[in-house]
Amino acid sequence: MTVFKDEADISGIVIRNAFKSYGSHAVLKGLNLTVQKSTIYGLLGPSGCGKTTLLSCIVKRLSLDHGSISLTAKSVSDIGYMPQDVCLHTELSIKEIFYYYGYIYGLTDKQIKFKMAELLSFLELPNQNRICTELSGGQQRRVSFAVSLLHDPKILILDEPTVGLDPVLSYTIWQRLLEMSRMGKTIVITTHYIEEAKQADAVGLMRNGALLAEDSPSYLLQYYNSSSLEDVFLYLCEQDQNNNAGNKTAELPSSCDKLRSLPNIEQTTSFTTSRFSSHRFKAQVIKNLYQIRRNVEITLFMLFLPIVICVFFNLAIGHDPTNLTVAYVNEESYSCYNVTYKGCALTERIYASCQVLDEMREKTFNLVQFNSTEDAQLAMFHNHVWGVIYFAPNYTQSVVNRINMGQHTKAGTLDSGAISFWIDKSDKYISSIVSRDVVTSLLDTISKILAPCSSKIKVSSKIMDNPIKFNQAIYGNNEPTFQHFATPAAIIICIFYLPVIFTGAIINSEKEGGVIERVMAAGMSFFEVAIAHSAVQSVLMIFQAIEMMILMYIVYDNPYKGNILTGLALLVLVGCGGSVFGFILAVLSKNLAGACFFGIGSNFLLMCVCGFIWPAEGAHYLLRLINSYFPLTLATTAMRSISNRGWGVTHPVIYMGFVSAGLWLAVFISLAYLVLRIRDDIWRSK
Numbered sequence: 001m002t003v004f005k006d007e008a009d010i011s012g013i014v015i016r017n018a019f020k021s022y023g024s025h026a027v028l029k030g031l032n033l034t035v036q037k038s039t040i041y042g043l044l045g046p047s048g049c050g051k052t053t054l055l056s057c058i059v060k061r062l063s064l065d066h067g068s069i070s071l072t073a074k075s076v077s078d079i080g081y082m083p084q085d086v087c088l089h090t091e092l093s094i095k096e097i098f099y100y101y102g103y104i105y106g107l108t109d110k111q112i113k114f115k116m117a118e119l120l121s122f123l124e125l126p127n128q129n130r131i132c133t134e135l136s137g138g139q140q141r142r143v144s145f146a147v148s149l150l151h152d153p154k155i156l157i158l159d160e161p162t163v164g165l166d167p168v169l170s171y172t173i174w175q176r177l178l179e180m181s182r183m184g185k186t187i188v189i190t191t192h193y194i195e196e197a198k199q200a201d202a203v204g205l206m207r208n209g210a211l212l213a214e215d216s217p218s219y220l221l222q223y224y225n226s227s228s229l230e231d232v233f234l235y236l237c238e239q240d241q242n243n244n245a246g247n248k249t250a251e252l253p254s255s256c257d258k259l260r261s262l263p264n265i266e267q268t269t270s271f272t273t274s275r276f277s278s279h280r281f282k283a284q285v286i287k288n289l290y291q292i293r294r295n296v297e298i299t300l301f302m303l304f305l306p307i308v309i310c311v312f313f314n315l316a317i318g319h320d321p322t323n324l325t326v327a328y329v330n331e332e333s334y335s336c337y338n339v340t341y342k343g344c345a346l347t348e349r350i351y352a353s354c355q356v357l358d359e360m361r362e363k364t365f366n367l368v369q370f371n372s373t374e375d376a377q378l379a380m381f382h383n384h385v386w387g388v389i390y391f392a393p394n395y396t397q398s399v400v401n402r403i404n405m406g407q408h409t410k411a412g413t414l415d416s417g418a419i420s421f422w423i424d425k426s427d428k429y430i431s432s433i434v435s436r437d438v439v440t441s442l443l444d445t446i447s448k449i450l451a452p453c454s455s456k457i458k459v460s461s462k463i464m465d466n467p468i469k470f471n472q473a474i475y476g477n478n479e480p481t482f483q484h485f486a487t488p489a490a491i492i493i494c495i496f497y498l499p500v501i502f503t504g505a506i507i508n509s510e511k512e513g514g515v516i517e518r519v520m521a522a523g524m525s526f527f528e529v530a531i532a533h534s535a536v537q538s539v540l541m542i543f544q545a546i547e548m549m550i551l552m553y554i555v556y557d558n559p560y561k562g563n564i565l566t567g568l569a570l571l572v573l574v575g576c577g578g579s580v581f582g583f584i585l586a587v588l589s590k591n592l593a594g595a596c597f598f599g600i601g602s603n604f605l606l607m608c609v610c611g612f613i614w615p616a617e618g619a620h621y622l623l624r625l626i627n628s629y630f631p632l633t634l635a636t637t638a639m640r641s642i643s644n645r646g647w648g649v650t651h652p653v654i655y656m657g658f659v660s661a662g663l664w665l666a667v668f669i670s671l672a673y674l675v676l677r678i679r680d681d682i683w684r685s686k
């Protein structure tokens with residue numbers, strides 16, 4: 001008996017002339033398939049022949065390149081889909097998974113509870129509170145199967161539901177499927193166990209992206225005079241091979257001729273799923289909360305990471321290096337123990353070189369005495385000291401002569417009254433600090449050796465000072481540190497990249513397990529996934545921003561002169577941009593490693609151009625033309641002016657920071673939208 005009844009009955013699933021390729025690899029090649037309403041259809045074929053691809057097209061996770069698929073389903077909730085892999089959030093418990101999918105399909109708590117109890121007992125599943133990762137592979141597949149039945153769909157698409165199950169349970173499942181088909185469900189099932197498919201109402205034998213035959217198992221067995229479907233399949237494969245070799249059309253069984261004569265379906269069924277539904281949004285938010293509870297260590301990590309970064313930033317960055325070793329050769333006095341170096345240098349015999357060395361020790365230099373400048377320079381060559389200082393034998397007397405003789409001072413006196421200084425400049429920061437402190441030690445010494453003279457001979461101790469007067473700084477203080485410069489940039493970079501890490505990791509973990517693909521096959525939209533994730537991410541980000549503000553500006557007392565809310569608002573805006581950027585990285589990259597490479601690379605780039613390490617004003621002039629257009633540059637400048645200058649949002653520098661962060665957020669959202677529109681398979685894990 002053939003399965004095909006009247007044409008009018010053939011309306012469960014009808015596929016006509018289906019073509020689908022992955023790049024240049026053609027998988028479906030003009031496939032026709034018909035599943036009658038209220039029947040079970042077994043789709044058989046060797047590994048790689050395109051079964052899963054076909055099912056993905058039926059459930060609308062992939063679109064055909066050509067051809068049409070017509071379904072009796074009116075909405076996605078009419079379809080139950082069990083993918084080949086488990087594709088569930090396995091860190092959740094069985095019960096949480098049931099509730100998640102139940103909410104997606106709009107079921108009430110009561111309906112979910114009732115259905116869950118029934119499915120748990122039918123599929124012999126363990127306690128509902130068991131975490132999925134703790135279940136065996138077979139148990140996980142049964143949970144996956146149960147999820148596809150949860151909302152009582154009209155059409156069931158099952159990709160190898162009986163793999164890994166014991167024969168008794170497989171038998172029970174088949175009985176249940178038969179019962180469901182009698183009650184009006186249309187079921188498509190793929191299986192590698194060909195003999196199991198004898199129980200189906202119809203089977204399609206698939207090879208190389210097309211059907212070799214499609215009919216009831218009994219008809220095929222009778223037609224080919226065989227006792228096993230496996231033999232029929234082998235025979236058809238051989239025939240197909242021969243026909244292909246001879247370029248002839250395969251001789252198909254009679255019922256496939258009927259198939260060819262079926263009316264063409266012009267249009268693929270499309271579902272009108274709303275872009276946003278409150279029950280799916282609720283499902284996604286609740287699932288995110290389940291995940292946060294289940295992955296407490298990740299949540300804590302994300303909350304503690306900013307604290308750790310701020311603490312180590314303040315401990316490590318911006319402080320002057322101390323205890324730097326500097327060599328000295330003092331020919332004025334080899335020992336400073338028994339000499340006088342306090343008093344008026346103009347009237348008493350004192351040793352100013354010893355005073356200079358004392359000043360340097362106070363600035364935490366570690367001074368090492370050498371007998372000759374050659375030895376000291378050798379020590380610097382071997383990286384044992386950062387600099388060498390040399391005092392001539394008549395150093396103090398030369399300084400005094402210089403003061404006394406003014407414009408009549410001889411060149412030789414000027415030379416011997418100057419400290420000779422050699423320095424290792426391989427490290428810019430250390431060498432400039434050593435130079436600065438040597439100069440200030442000398443200036444302090446001159447003040448000190450002239451101060452006692454003022455009462456005696458009316459000489460000002462300022463006579464040898466730099467002829468410039470530094471007044472009180474208008475913004476900042478007269479002792480600025482790198483820490484004050486870098487703190488606003490560090491906060492901006494952290495608040496941008498912390499969401500990148502979190503969003504990238506979460507979205508990738510869903511993508512890699514094929515989980516999100518299944519959820520989207522159940523009707524969830526990108527918009528709902530993004531909004532629900534943003535809701536959770538925003539709360540986390542606000543906590544992180546507040547933590548960093550408290551640590552940087554209260555605990556570590558970096559200057560913050562502006563309005564707290566202005567700073568916080570800028571951080572949240574930048575953080576939202578980071579969140580969407582992380583989302584783009586996650587969907588564009590094949591796996592977590594790819595996302596990490598993108599993330600680390602972009603982090604280094606943005607850190608260089610935003611003015612964290614070096615002022616943007618010091619960049620190459622070509623870069624300066626464009627560096628304001630990078631995502632974090634203007635936001636960093638604005639944050640620096642809010643904290644260090646106290647400017648408000650009406651100041652052009654501040655509102656340009658907000659405009660830049662807002663525009664970049666809009667750019668990232670548009671990019672995410674475009675990527676998801678252009679690539680329909682972006683959620684696929686392989």
Ligand SMILES: Nc1ncnc2c1ncn2[C@@H]1O[C@H](COP(=O)(O)OP(=O)(O)OP(=O)(O)O)[C@@H](O)[C@H]1O
Nearest residue numbers: 022027046047048049050051052053054084684686
């Ligand atoms: N995302 C993808 N990108 C590129 N090629 C793919 C992709 N998914 C599947 N393929 C290829 O398409 C072909 C069909 O794969 P498909 O998973 O549909 O086969 P299948 O019949 O379901 O196999 P199995 O029974 O082993 O699951 C295979 O050659 C596979 O390598």
